[in-house]
Amino acid sequence: DAGVTQSPTHLIKTRGQQVTLRCSPKSGHDTVSWYQQALGQGPQFIFQYYEEEERQRGNFPDRFSGHQFPNYSSELNVNALLLGDSALYLCASNFLSGGGKQYFGPGTRLTVT
């Protein structure tokens, strides 16, 4: 039973560029959430997708956008990258009717130079 997978593992981008991160949820899960974790901090909620729609959004600018596909996989897009966007981006999945317990993927480490 595959867990949550994310790609790529690492990414280096330049300020102003755009990036797309990908996530496949754990088998049987229908909900995907994205989090940003800066060094030394706890993860911060970006947004959550269910039934291909954004259900809730954290305090992140519109430069952060996402998408969920019919197979429940998801993408996180960040436009006009800033140095402060350098972080570990975590994807988590859960079965919405199952009590909300979330399982995390290994993350994508984004460095913006």
Place this chain on the structure above:
Amino acid sequence: RKEVEQDPGPFNVPEGATVAFNCTYSNSASQSFFWYRQDCRKEPKLLMSVYSSGNEDGRFTAQLNRASQYISLLIRDSKLSDSATYLCVVTHSSGTYKYIFGTGTRLKVLA
């Protein structure tokens, strides 16, 4: 003030010691509570859910005090492998189960 607060530590304890972490939350509408463990540069992994009646899983005991709005994690007989960051997580009753994390408490178990 952050919605979920934890002492960042680090807590340096000898093997075999008992160590306790606390976490306070400010939103009284918080619904579910968890402890996650995160190893350096890895993803958070669910350690245990926290229930009002308190719950235990081997050497780990979690407690919830809704009146005082805090949760705790007790680790008995610490092992070297317990060295990690422990993240407190709270969700609201919004139906989306958006996770709100504390900053995490670093634990280092010394030989």
